[in-house]
Amino acid sequence: MAAFHRQLDLVYPHQLDGCRDIPFADIRVSLTPGTRLRLWRRQICLWSESQTPFEPYPLNSALPLFEWGTNWIIAQRLNAYLLLHAGVVARGEQALILPAQPGSGKSTLTCALHLAGWRFLSDEFGVIDMERGLVLPMLKPAALKNASIQVIGARPNAVLGPTFPGTRKGDVAHFVPDRASFEARRTGAQPRLVVFPHFVAGASLRCVAIPPAEAVMRIGVNSFNYQTLGPLGFEAAVRIARSAQAFDLTYGSLDEAMNCIDSLFNQAA
Template sequence: MTDANFAKQLACSGLIVESGPFKFLIRSAIPAIAQNLACLYAGQSEFASKDVPSVFFDFVVSIDLPNGIRSLFHKQAQFYLDDRVIFNPFPLHHATAMLEWGMNWCISTQIHTYLIIHAAVIERDGFAAVLPAPPGSGKSTLCAALVQEGWRLLSDELTLIDLSNGYAVPMPRPIGLKNQSIQILANRYPQAVFGALSSDTLKGSVCHLKPPIESIAMQKVVCPIAWIVFPQYLADAETDLCDKPKGESFMALADNAFNYSHLGTVAFDILKQVVDRAACHGFTYSQLDEAIAVFNRLEARDAI
């Protein structure tokens, strides 16, 4: 399909993107959005047909030019959920980043069938590692590097925990990278596929990295959580993996959960189960090679 045909289809019928348990219908007439979706979601999407009204979507979203006279003088875009305005208009050149952020917002604020934690989550040999960390901690950089080194991506931003068994539920989508991390990963992994760059956002320069096809192919395969690792990048720091008390780990995860209060005792019970099963660690690093080696030595002998 040509770029022009892709853009026309996206603006009219829309693109269906399936990510783990969720199905998005995305529409946009903005060329940069079409180019970015074609780059990052190949193999994970299909165009909607005329039968769209009979298909169930978890979210129907769009990014387009805002209505009103102001849009005639300022190059802006607007994010919509079910034709409702969700955020204030934002610069047009931020549209590709805002689509990804908006999709994360939809899940983290509208979904309560899972416990949702602000954390990356990856898998190796059938067991998941959860990486909760605040912005600037190097979480996404570390996640992206590990995924390029053979770990499976479940999510770089939202850890979904099944309320019935405490397993991690995959939701693989492009990995968000910021500022210096973009060039570091591009230099280290020249075969990796990067989307459009959004500069001068509130988070600085932002770009998204396409997940490996293997992660997409296994997006329905859940797994138990064997490790909870709280990463922190510190310039010139020695690589150090240390045990973290279970109580502190529980409280930190609860603080990073979007819907812990909403779920109440259900969230407490399942999070306690997850923490009891997993090995909990603090982790500081400054060198990716050393960090990757530490993660590749993790053992899941105590996981259920």
């Protein structure tokens, strides 16, 4: 447990002060020991309001369990917003949304853009405020998997938590957003550009514009609760597709992809 607390302090460095004695919490969780009958390979469970929504994890993987578990609970409780499965970064008031299926390089691209000076809004959830048409920050560490740990870890100024080898999703390490992004955590941004990234090893850069109607459908597909929200979700997706241009981006080189995004964003803004 002491190790978990150290890791938590490491990946949530900005939350150390000023987060005590908050009367209202979106979610509260406990990590509790798994069954005492196991004498070795001890396990840990995530407990929240008398429920344990996940199978236990090995004792030394408490942080990945905490991160995935809290994300899952957040997704259950945040249906006031359209929740995209997307990375979001911003320049000034203008946001770039990177919706993607797992394995398409979304987190790597989000972290790399953040390290190149963009404000970090979120990695897992693109939170769309449907009433104001804004994308809201959700400041949590980004979960980098397998090769992307090395790719991002090697970049200057990258802050990563410890690597957890061999979890259910492979090796995982958590990337820590910078202090300025944390301090702007209550400031939303206007969706300006939507890029659907596909990392393919060795592929050359290919960027294709997506017509708005198709963009709406693809935003829906990359959402946690598009179906749940019914017409509200549809209207929110239409609003994004009208206010932001959408592109499909296949790439094999991270730097080329970032350059391409830079020029797309400058044209759009």
